[in-house]
Amino acid sequence: MAWEYSEKTKQLFMDAVHGKPGTHLGEIENPDGFGEHGSLACGDAIRFTFQVQRHPTDPTQDVITAARYLTFGCTSAIAASEALCTLIERGRFTPIQALRVQNKDIVTFLGGLPEQKIHCSVMGAEALEAAVFNWAQRRGVDLDKLGIDLHADEKAEGRIVCKCFSLSEPYIRRKIKELNLRTIPEITNAIKAGGACMACHHVPGGLQDLLDEVWKDGGQQRQLPILTQVALPPRTAASEPPQGEPALSPYQFAKKLEKAIDEQVRPMLRADGGDVEIVDIKDCLVYCRLAGACQGCHNANQTLKLMIERVLKETVDERVRVIEV
């Protein structure tokens, strides 16, 4: 399956792999800041290094002059690493200012990322944090005193929740808050947790429990009943009834549906010795039993189903979905 990358993402990736001048591939020797995130086992990893112009008296006034990365990972991981380095060099930030570069900035710079690839931008931001922490140690800067918490201890101390990607409870908890993650798929997209064996989703102390604890009752956005959502998705502009025309009642909807089936679907099926029976209608879900022609042949029925669905979408409501019973 091809990911839908933005032109910017593809361009940055191609530039990097071809070593075009101005790209940031590489590792700075004797760097002032060194940070890593991810691991080979997790499928992607970044090593991020930067160099500063040292301030003669106040290390907090150091300015980052160069940033480089070595990244093992997919197209978007490499593009995100490029984006990170570009953003940091361009800003002429102090390391502490550089912390303001967050995963959303990387996503914006890239012109968006597919949902499943958001974690690539998070990885860059994490490597940056680790490098700043490293710089602070080298330069004797007490980040705590400055009120900056880089959570360097959470990995070492926390209980591992996602074993596949080795992600700890404090880390996942923090990311849920920082990135405003509300569902398990959102967590997986952002930080990969729960994306492989999925065993940690619903165990005690697992991802759902962390979500429930972080958001308590108020902010909770659990899965809502989907039947109504699926059956009655919001109308698109195309299906909007003309101004002033009232919506169909369920009775009228069913009648219109039957009429379409009688007049447009049945004649076609009967020509081939087949027929269709409406078993039930729930909102926009139309349950049909196909008879005659190809009984028992699931593939043929699949074709018929799609044909019926197309007719009903065109003549009754574009939200109609046909389910074969």
Next chain:
Amino acid sequence: MSLIYLDNNATTQVAPEVFQAMVPFFHEDYFNPSSMYEPARRTAGALAEARRQAAAHFGLADAKQILFTSCASESNNMAILGTAKANPHRRHIVTTAVEHPAVLEVCKDLQRSGYRVTFLGVDRHGNLDLGEFVRALDADTLLVTIMHANNETGVIFPIPQLSRIVKETDPAIIFHTDATQSVGKVPIDLEREYPHVDLLSFSGHKLHAPKGVGVLYLKRGAACRPLLIGGHQEEGRRAGTENVPYIVGLAKALELSQAAFEDEQTRVRRLRDRLERELQARIPNVQVNGQGAPRLPNTLNISCHYVEGEGMLYQLSDFGICASSGSACTSGSLEPSHVLRALGVPFTAVHGSIRFSFSRYNTDADVDRVIEVFPQIVANLRRLSPYWDQEKDCPRPDADALIQPS
């Protein structure tokens, strides 16, 4: 007198190969698979291999989806209670009236704590009404739990179709099937044929593994919380030190059943069909329950009107023949079979029902013996029955009226 065992839907004998496979794990490789030393790593390896074998039986590449439990009842309890717990915003469950008590009673217990439960009925053949099934699904439905094959009648429900309808209606509804009676008797390729099933339960002892081991198939990511907690085993989804010898035995039994599918579909089916045909020909006033529906190849449930099941079992037992009955007197609860009642089997015929269930260890000689003795057993009881006209050797004209429960 040699034993003729025709109660394989109740339990089965452990296959000799299964027993042999288990033995080393009692005395040589008895280690806890969670321990670190080398011998324990071997035990852990055997456990992993058993899990892989069990997964392969169902066409699954990812073996982590197989959870080992203590029995099918545990698997069913976890499937239902765990799903309810993981989806607290929904409060409706759909099941059928003919489930095993390990599903039925768990659903009724949830009903007591405020859940809505729809118990779908069946027609006189044992089939579900698909229209009724569709109507039962609503926006509050969290779980559909429907058995694959019925333990009493052997009737098979169309699980691939039912689960597909559920998921096309709403992918958030969890679909569970209790496949205790079908696993090992019919092939089940979960990835290809049953892609919409989230949870599937069964036990080992119905397919020539020992009692005390079961499986819950838990599809990756299915929202179901554990029942037993307090251990890291099974990735935290089922605590408790793994029952390694039994798990190894279960894996072996699955492998053997795979090789025996053809025998089950041909020779075993012929045994059952011959018994069915002959009993219907030789005994008046009988009906075969579930005859008009797709059925397991090994199960025959036959009702002899105007006689009582326990009396038949008792006499059969005198001949060394083991079977079972849906009669109240044999159930322990003094309630006649809820399954046969759901099929609309008349009261008298429920009490006079008898189930013969075969395995690959049965032979033509077993069938011959039952055909030889069973008609007389029924005749003996009818001679005592107040509903039977002794002179004309047929039911009394008022029999059905006399029998109606008040």
